[in-house]
Amino acid sequence: MGLDHSFELDRRAEQIDALAAKRKNVIASDQMVEGHYPIFADRAQGAHFWDVDGNKYLDFFLSYGTVILGHADPDVDEAVVREIRRGFATGLMKPIQTELISELLEIIPGAEMGMLLKTGSDATGAAVRLCRAFTGRDRVVRWGYNGWHDWCAQWDHGIPAVSRALVDTFTYNDLDSLRALLERHRGRIACVVMMPFMIERPAPGFLEGVRELTCEHGTLLVFDEIRSGFRLAIGGAQEHYGVTADLVTLSKAFANGYAISALTGRADVLRTLDTVHISSTYYANADAMAAALATVRKLRSGKHLERVRQLGERLQSGLRELVATYRAPMEVVGHPPMPFLDFGFGGEERDQRAKRSFYAATIREGVFLHPNHHWFVSAATTEQDIDTAVRAARSGFEALARDGWLAGERAEAV
Missing domain, CATH: 3.90.1150.10 (Aspartate Aminotransferase, domain 1)
Known part of the structure; x- marks a missing residue:
């Protein structure tokens, strides 16, 4: 070879x-x-x-x-080609955007509204900003791989210490470690952002316990389902484990390789978008939306x-x-x-x-x-x-x- x-x-x-x-x-x-x-x-x-x-x-x-x-799934690629031929980069919303979000609200547990972005880091970053704006709190607790932005990047080099000062992490499958952080910063934690699992599976009652602790402390729970969404089940780990977060980030298998992500969840939290700045030149491009819609509809079978x-x-x-x-x-x-x-x-x-x-x-x-x-x-x-x-x-x-x-x-x- x-x-x-x-x-x-x-x-x-x-x-x-x-x-x-x-x-x-x-x-x-x-x-x-x-x-x-x-x-x-x-x-x-x-x-x-x-x-x-x-x-x-x-x-x-x-x-x-x-x-x-x-x-190169033919159904997905053909949907993309059709959209490209219609002109996919107008900068205006296209009907397929509403169609795709409507599809998501039917299959993602707890999804009352949604917004489309481009990458997983876009989605988790947007979730954190909305949670901070909605709660009026600054601190974040995270676990797993959540992207490359300053608040969650794996390596510290090039990141000001102040960007890390408001972010903590905890031990997976250890509710006491999360409980200790929530108590230590009581009333100051905007959200817990976590992958429902990475390699290790959640112990019985663990995800349920995370949900109870965040509710007890008035902290929003964000499930980072960039990897698990549309793969573990059509409704992701939420559907598989029967635990619903306040917000969910989605990408990867969402569009069979095309660049798109989504943030779904509680309408009251997502409506906070009116008060914060989240934007990108390519969010409105409809080629990846066509891929996502075709992918999700095939998976729903x-x-x-x-x-x-x-x-x-x-x-x-x-x-x-x-x-x-x-x-x-x-x-x-x-x-x-x-x-x-x-x-x-x-x-x-x-x-x-x-x-x-x-x-x-x-x-x-x-x-x-x-x-x-x-x-x-x-x-x-x-x-x-x-x-x-x-x-x-x-x-x-x-x-x-x-x-x-x-x-x-x-x-x-x-």
């Missing part, structure tokens, strides 16, 4: 493209399976993509989970998400058998539509080294799995694809055994 053209393009790009220089591959620079993963894609169709060297991959990355129906769940269960079952067979210190985690394989080799450094062995083997088999992020299953994936992925994973376990990870201590030479 040659990657010469991909690496050649990368050498050119890193001289002129700041993002390419910073983040070659889809994997952060300190977590790469260097030399094995493609950098430039050429095209994609269904459950597969091809890199610029002509190699074909079974895709469980799916553009960080934005693709739910499969790459029910068969696609049920298929994704069943395929995810098949993948997880096969992986669990391999973990047991090889007696590996690994665990199959996550929900079936977005599974993951957790490594437990004795610390982050050792885990990353073990991952290089495992994922170098799986990518050589033509199966694209992200070593450090959720995997995703699409409705275009087949049972045969899942079996292919399990066979590739077997090659990964064999590589771990061959490199010494599953038979005592491994030599230091990596």
Whole structure:
């Protein structure tokens, strides 16, 4: 599996493209399976993509989970093309905007109003600003990955300390840690912004407890469903777990890869938009709205998400058998539509080294799995694809055994 053209393009790009220089591959620079993963894609169709060297991959990355129906879904793409031909960038509202929001209000629990934006960070940032304006409070409590803006970015460098001073975080599945923050800043916390889950699932009663605590303290609850929305269920984690937040942010699988996000929830909170400044040149562009409407209507049939769940269960079952067979210190985690394989080799450094062995083997088999992020299953994936992925994973376990990870201590030479 040659990657010469991909690496050649990368050498050119890193001289002129700041993002390419910073983040070659889809994997952060300190977590790469260097030399094995493609950098430039050429095209994609269904459950597969091809890199610029002509190699074909079974895709469980799916553009960080934005693709739910499969790459280049004909119904979605045709809806976009129709909208483009009608002129999609007028700057004025188009009827499809109202049509799409109406669709959202029918399927998202607790949604009385909605607004459309472009990115997940747009949506979470807008939610925080509205919550602060509505409550008259400044403090925010957050958990999970909520975007790249100053209040939630993963890295502090380049962010004034004052931007972080009003933001706290808590321990997932630990209600006492959240309760302590709410008590410490009683009457000053505008909202709790959280992903309903990341890899670890919520313990029984945890999300319900978060809802009760926020109500008790007059604090708004915002569920960041950028990843889980339209994937775990058509109504997202709210529907799956039966817990309703005050506001919900949505994106990713919303439009099968097209750039759009939404903020939905209580009408009284969203009407606070009259008093704050939230704007963007491209919010009104209707091409992505057409993609979202077509995607949501296909998902509402029910068969696609049920298929994704069943395929995810098949993948997880096969992986669990391999973990047991090889007696590996690994665990199959996550929900079936977005599974993951957790490594437990004795610390982050050792885990990353073990991952290089495992994922170098799986990518050589033509199966694209992200070593450090959720995997995703699409409705275009087949049972045969899942079996292919399990066979590739077997090659990964064999590589771990061959490199010494599953038979005592491994030599230091990596």
